[in-house]
Amino acid sequence: xxxxxxxxxxxxxxxxxxxxxxxxxxxxxxxxxxxxxxxxxxxxxxxxxxxxxxxxxxxxxxxxxxxxxxxxxxxxxxxxxxxxxxxxxxxxxxxxxxxxxxxxxxxxxxxxxxxxxxxxxxxxxxxxxxxxxxxxxxxxxxxxxxxxxxxxxxxxxxxxxxxxxxxxxxxxxxxxxxxxxxxxxxxxxxxxxxxxxxxxxxxxxxxxxxxxxxxxxx
Amino acid sequence: xxxxxxxxxxxxxxxxxxxxxxxxxxxxxxxxxxxxxxxxxxxxxxxxxxxxxxxxxxxxxxxxxxxxxxxxxxxxxxxxxxxxxxxxxxxxxxxxxxxxxxxxxxxxxxxxxxxxxxxxxxxxxxxxxxxxxxxxxxxxxxxxxxxxxxxxxxxxxxxxxxxxxxxxxxxxxxxxxxxxxxxxxxxxxxxxxxxxxxxxxxxxxxxxxxxxxxxxxx
DNA sequence: CGGTCATTGTTCGGACTCCTAACTATTCAC
DNA sequence: GTGAATAGTTAGGAGTCCGAACAATGACCG
Numbered sequence: 001x002x003x004x005x006x007x008x009x010x011x012x013x014x015x016x017x018x019x020x021x022x023x024x025x026x027x028x029x030x031x032x033x034x035x036x037x038x039x040x041x042x043x044x045x046x047x048x049x050x051x052x053x054x055x056x057x058x059x060x061x062x063x064x065x066x067x068x069x070x071x072x073x074x075x076x077x078x079x080x081x082x083x084x085x086x087x088x089x090x091x092x093x094x095x096x097x098x099x100x101x102x103x104x105x106x107x108x109x110x111x112x113x114x115x116x117x118x119x120x121x122x123x124x125x126x127x128x129x130x131x132x133x134x135x136x137x138x139x140x141x142x143x144x145x146x147x148x149x150x151x152x153x154x155x156x157x158x159x160x161x162x163x164x165x166x167x168x169x170x171x172x173x174x175x176x177x178x179x180x181x182x183x184x185x186x187x188x189x190x191x192x193x194x195x196x197x198x199x200x201x202x203x204x205x206x207x208x209x210x211x212x213x214x215x216x217x218x
Numbered sequence: 219x220x221x222x223x224x225x226x227x228x229x230x231x232x233x234x235x236x237x238x239x240x241x242x243x244x245x246x247x248x249x250x251x252x253x254x255x256x257x258x259x260x261x262x263x264x265x266x267x268x269x270x271x272x273x274x275x276x277x278x279x280x281x282x283x284x285x286x287x288x289x290x291x292x293x294x295x296x297x298x299x300x301x302x303x304x305x306x307x308x309x310x311x312x313x314x315x316x317x318x319x320x321x322x323x324x325x326x327x328x329x330x331x332x333x334x335x336x337x338x339x340x341x342x343x344x345x346x347x348x349x350x351x352x353x354x355x356x357x358x359x360x361x362x363x364x365x366x367x368x369x370x371x372x373x374x375x376x377x378x379x380x381x382x383x384x385x386x387x388x389x390x391x392x393x394x395x396x397x398x399x400x401x402x403x404x405x406x407x408x409x410x411x412x413x414x415x416x417x418x419x420x421x422x423x424x425x426x427x428x429x430x431x432x433x434x435x436x
Numbered sequence: 437c438g439g440t441c442a443t444t445g446t447t448c449g450g451a452c453t454c455c456t457a458a459c460t461a462t463t464c465a466c
Numbered sequence: 467g468t469g470a471a472t473a474g475t476t477a478g479g480a481g482t483c484c485g486a487a488c489a490a491t492g493a494c495c496g
Contacts, residue, residue, distance in 0.1 A: 004401045004403075005392075005396075005401065005404075006407070009409070011339075012406050013342040013343045013350060015354060016342045016353060017335045017338045017339045017342060018411065019354065019358070019361060019410055020238070020241055020242075020245070020338065020357070021245060021335055022370065022373070023238055023361070024241065024245040025285075025286055026286060026370045027238070027239055027242045028286070029285075029286030067247075068244060068246070068247030069247065117235045117238075117239055119367065119369050120239075120364070121229075121231045121232055121234075121235045122363070122367070123360045123363035123367065123369070124234045124235055126363040127356055127359055127360070129230070131356055131359075132231060132234060132356075134349075134353075134356070135352075135353065136230065136233060136237065138345055138352070139234065139237040139238070139241075141344060141349075142344070142345070143237060143240060143241070143341075146244065146337070146338070149337065149341065151248070151337050151338075151341070152240065178223075181222070181226075183222045186223075188230050189224070190233070191227070191233065192233060192236055192240065193236065
């Protein structure tokens with residue numbers, strides 16, 4: 001039953017990564033055009049978005065880690081934002097560290113630049129809802145694997161959260177449960193960046209993952 | 219049956235694009251580290267990969283378009299590659315245009331740098347095969363939508379190919395058919411970059427797409 | 437033939453991205 | 467206290483990216 005294409009094609013996972021890379025490429029190139037209009041460049045825009053998600057402020061090293069760049073690059077980027085009066089450096093806990101915060105203007109710009117990948121959202125919406133949900137579920141799995149491997153900074157995802165109860169309601173259309181808001185939910189509600197997320201202890205996390213990742217969800 | 223999460227969450231498509239953006243971010247940052255070892259930078263590596271797929275050579279403007287950058291940027295990038303003796307400029311059809319080709323060394327490096335997203339391949343392989351296939355299918359849909367919208371250069375995909383016969387074998391595990399090699403295939407074999415691809419005329423393309431995209435494939 | 441006009445690619449100036457290496461200031465550990 | 471770790475900056479260099487202005491060449495038209 002093996003098709004000829006199984007032997008003559010590149011591996012499936014390779015074609016998938018190629019596809020993801022193509023999307024990454026266009027995101028990068030769009031970021032220059034789109035974010036450029038708002039007067040900020042891609043990395044600066046990314047930094048604004050990250051700072052917006054951390055209203056209590058963020059250290060430079062943390063920002064560098066999240067951006068996936070070295071400390072000097074982050075330092076330069078922040079300096080540029082400060083020069084544009086979109087962010088400010090406030091004293092941190094130490095006298096050597098500092099806390100980064102957005103200014104009023106920064107908030108405004110951050111909201112505006114958060115829209116730049118809208119063209120991609122439009123493309124995603126050509127998938128029907130159940131396909132989007134399955135796609136999101138697969139993305140979560142991929143990102144978790146990257147995180148587990150140390151290839152990506154730790155994300156505030158449901159699947160590694162203390163309040164996540166996968167398949168607490170088997171058979172239901174909303175089979176999972178969030179113990180924080182005490183409500184059931186489905187794959188389509190999975191979050192990558194929940195403000196309420198708290199990392200679960202290792203043992204709980206592994207058990208939850210095993211249960212969540214089972215093919216049939218059984 | 220609407221869950222509380224439907225009202226308090228960001229839209230599904232937005233969370234999907236956020237996930238794709240996160241993967242794009244790590245690809246970018248990895249490209250600096252990984253490709254840096256081979257002595258080429260991300261854009262240069264990307265250019266090598268594109269040139270490798272076009273053994274007959276490529277014009278500068280075409281490369282710029284595929285890279286998603288302006289002509290000056292492409293010109294600089296190519297100059298860097300030529301200086302490193304990884305590519306060469308040969309006369310084109312005109313006396314103003316030129317044809318870009320890889321050198322022997324360039325081939326070697328292109329093969330090496332083609333490996334850099336391997337860490338992502340490893341993560342993708344944590345999905346079971348049927349989930350990978352569904353993921354690829356969804357990626358194809360997204361990329362097609364981007365292409366249709368002019369957000370991404372035209373790709374050599376099965377779904378827009380003259381030889382593509384979606385669901386020519388309904389009910390079979392390999393329901394589609396490629397008229398070029400005259401063999402059946404499945405979603406998991408879909409290609410994003412087939413050397414044999416020839417764009418189908420508009421009418422055929424639309425008919426094939428309608429048939430392919432139908433939820434049940436019926 | 438000569439005059440436009442579009443095309444192909446380059447150069448220029450400037451801002452940003454990104455790194456490693458070297459540096460200052462501060463804090464912690466013993 | 468002295469020395470090691472930590473937080474961030476500066477310096478230098480290669481690369482990425484753009485728009486504007488430029489030289490060629492080719493195409494078209496009167």
